[in-house]
Amino acid sequence: MIAENIKTLKQELGHSVELIVVSKYRTVEEIMEAYSCGQRNFAENRVQALLEREAVLPKDIIWHLIGHLQTNKVKYIASFIRCIQSVDSLKLLKTINEQAERNSKTIDCLLQIHIADEESKFGLSQKECNAILQLNELMELKNIRIRGLMGMATNTNDTSKIESEFKELKAFYDTLSEKHKFDTLSMGMSSDYKIAIANGSNMVRVGSKVFE
Ligand SMILES: *Cc1c(COP(=O)(O)O)cnc(C)c1O
Secondary structure (H helix, E strand, O other), X not given: OHHXXXXXHHHHHOOOXXXXXXXXXXOHHHHHHHHHOOXXXXXXXXXXXXXXXXXXXXXXXXXXXXXXXXXXXXXXXXXXXXXXXXXXXXXXXXXXXXXXXXXXXXXXXXXXXXOOOOOOOOOEOHHHXXXXXXXXXXHHOOOEEEEEEEEEOOOOOOHHHHHHHHHHHHXXXXXXXXXXXXXXXXXXXXXXXXXXXXXXXXXEEEOHHHHO
16 A cells, blocks of 8 residues: 555654655556655656656656766756756766756756665765865856765665665765755665664655555
């Protein structure tokens, strides 16, 4: 039951952790069921799916993108996207800024940090992230707001490993948050959100546990 699942999750998360419902691979009807419970923040991982859903779903949905984004696709989503959580290059930040400006808006961005073991996971190293944040040219990007970091832990049953990856990301976040006025640390999904919130996450991205 989607309504029950959302209610339970919200109780577990409390008021200080934002729930982003990951609607990838779900039907429009399933998404509407979550919407009917008052859920407004949703995330997709592919531009094409995001466009298809945005076109038919209510306009007050707050959309997040959580998958790898190619610079040439930013223009398709700029008019409606609220937050791009998977930013992994300066080039992408510049393109997002340009497209946001064209739409006379600001787009929230999270820098995706690579914390997992797996080769396949996208993201910046801490070193690369620091290098980007130190650039003076960031100041000129008036139509983006870098609000924090996003990360995914290794897909494993080893909870101590997941915990140490989340702790590492939180510690890195803490070195940046004051200076860069960050307010968002997006970590935790269905299998590991409890570990994530115990370790300082204030935004979780949950799919299967909502729709199962
Ligand atoms: C799919 C996905 C999620 C949600 O995964 P679930 O296990 O279904 O909760 C969260 N974050 C990212 C980046 C994803 O791609």
